[in-house]
Amino acid sequence: MNLSLPDQSMHGSGEGGLDEDKPEVLLPCFRRNMYEEPLPSTPYSSGSIISQLLRKTLPAKRAMEEGHYYLCSADSGQEDRSSVSSKDSMAEAASPNVSTGASLEGEHPISDHLQAKRARVENIIRVMAGSPTSRPHGDVDKDPYRENKRKQRLPQHQEHNLDVGRKLGRDSSSKDEECHRLKEQLHSMQRLLQQLQEKFLQVYNQEDPDDEMNLDESTDYIRDSLEDTLKEELSRAVGECVDRVFRKMTPTGLDMSPPQRMCSSPDISVERKAIQEPAQSDDTQIKTHSLDYYEESHSPQDQTEALSLVVRKPVVTPLSAPSVKRPFPVHQSPFQFNYSAPLHDSQILEHLLKYGPHSNFLPCMPTAAAMDRGSPDTVDLPWDAIAMRSKVTSGHLGHHPRPSALGPVTVDNLCLPHVKLECAELQGMAERNPYMSLNISFYLNIQEGLTPSHLKKAKLMFFYTRYPSSNVLKTYFPDVKFNRCITSQLIKWFSNFREFFYIQMEKFARQAIVDGVGDVKDITVSRDSELFRALNMHYNKANDFHVPERFLEVAEITLHEFYNAISASKDSDPSWKKAIYKVICKLDSEVPEEFKTSSYL
DNA sequence: GTACTTCCTG
DNA sequence: CAGGAAGTAC
Secondary structure, three states, rough: OOOOOOOOOOOOOOOOOOHHOEEEEEOOHHHHHOOOOHHHHHHHHOOHHHHHHHHOHHHHHHHHHHHHHOOOOOOHHHHHHOOOOOOOOOOHHHHOOOOOOOOOOOOOOOHHHHHHHHHHHHHHHHHHHHOOHHHHHHHHHHHHHHHHHHHHOOOHHHHHHHHHHHOOOOOOHHHHHHHHHHHOOOOHHHHHHHHHHHHHHHHHHOHHHHHHHHHHHHHHHHHHHHHHHHHHHHHHOOOOOOOOHHHHHHHHHOOOOOOOOHHOOOOOHHHHHHHHHHOOOOOOHHHHHHHHHHHHHHHHHHOOOOOOOOOOOOOOOOOOHOOOOOOOOOOOHHHHHHHHOOOHHHHHHHHHHHOOOOOOOOHHHHHHHHHHHOHHHHHOOOHHHHHHHHOOOOOOOOOOOOOOOOHHOOOOOOOOOHHHHHHHHHHHHHHHOHHHHHHHHHHHOEEEEOOOHHHHHHHHOOOOOOOOHHHHHHOOOOOOOOOOHHHHHHHHHHHHHHHHHHHHHHHEEEEEHOOOOOOOHOOOOOOHHHHHHHHHHHHHHOOOOOOOOOHHHHHHHHHHHHHHHHHHOOOHHOHHHHHHHHHHHOOOOOOOOOHHEEEEE
């Protein structure tokens, strides 16, 4: 945010204020290779968890199912392909009707096809729902398959539990180790989720383009159950992690005051709720500072494996399918980055537990961020902003009930501005593949509703465009999960902006006439103008944005239009303004790129 | 119908 | 700023 007043020239050109707000500029050190850290493997990172699960649980269906689940696997993929019809596509060949046993040459291939898809999806859901993490603990070790799965996901943790007795009394370093183990467990969970997504993408991306309708139907069919399952899975894992970090911290002599409510037994349900309702990230820059501080404080060895939830659309054709051995794109997702530095979240958590959410989180945090932003309200941690989401105009902006202290630790605090950079791409993918959109907002902390920050941003955008299309709005609000309602609200905002704009124009034009201004050329709009002050007060109340010169020109042109029309008594025509609107509409200019990635200006 | 807009009201 | 009515355009 440009902190300078319009007349101050901290930045040479008139419209360069935004640069100072970009995280990259704000935090040059943070650009360090967080996306390029080495990716050490974990003992249980190789092979497909899902595939192994399927081997154990669905042996009878393996032949037909693995055709799908192993499309990314060179060995089994080819193996399975050889056993099925070669004429059809892979998807077709591997999609017999599981539930009915209908043959591939059934009389209703489309219907069967759909049912086959559902069956495959249901299988995945069943596997997920049946995973040990979703079951009571007493159930876990009875089932070999589940035990196997648990070993894949929690091997180090179990080992650690066995070691607890020996480690009692010399626990000083165990916290770090525990964090590392928990981190790995989280990564394992993330891999599982990512694999699931890939499996689904494979299933759906192999469908014929003509199969859109079926895809929609089946997507609706499975959406709820799968979404719940996925969220449950990840939420539980994170909650468990926090739980253990917390318990691990407690006996080590940390000053746990005053965490009151979450002291003895963290409320996993609260944690889960916080995760399922990701908080907004208006203050991501502050969080960037926070994490950056730690990022710089620890050695690269702390970096654990990078995993991607940014699921690339698999190129799965009968010819190329088996070429991809491992379904994990190297591409780093913001989500996984949240957990990429083992000590981060534990330290964040530790601090929050000790000092509470409103304390100054880190030594470097408030000063630099706040000064760069020039806005006192940004000094606070995002706690208040969290409660603000979706309540732009509900009249509750003054004070918000403080959300659970644990929620933002794992979600909001760990979401970074870089998330925004990938949102647009992901949303595009999501639009092309309905299923893809299921958990993207969940992972990327995309807003479900518009926030005051979005409103502020929209107002600043108005300086460039008075008539933004919905597509433009979607482009410039990548952190907003658009739906019909949200789009309408944003459009309505700009409608209101225009209304105010035109009212002011008409008012000042009439005033000029009343004042006896005889020539349009005598009417100008400068930054000293009363008109500009009124507009600036409305769209840029904090006066922390340098209004582009072009907007002054547009205002002047508009004022002239009104002046001319009124002077010519055209205002007797009920629709006399329409001509003016048409002119102004053409004066829109492109909104700077910076607006696309700045969730908070 | 849907999307978008202006106008009006609170 | 939001809600609603009414108009326009596709």
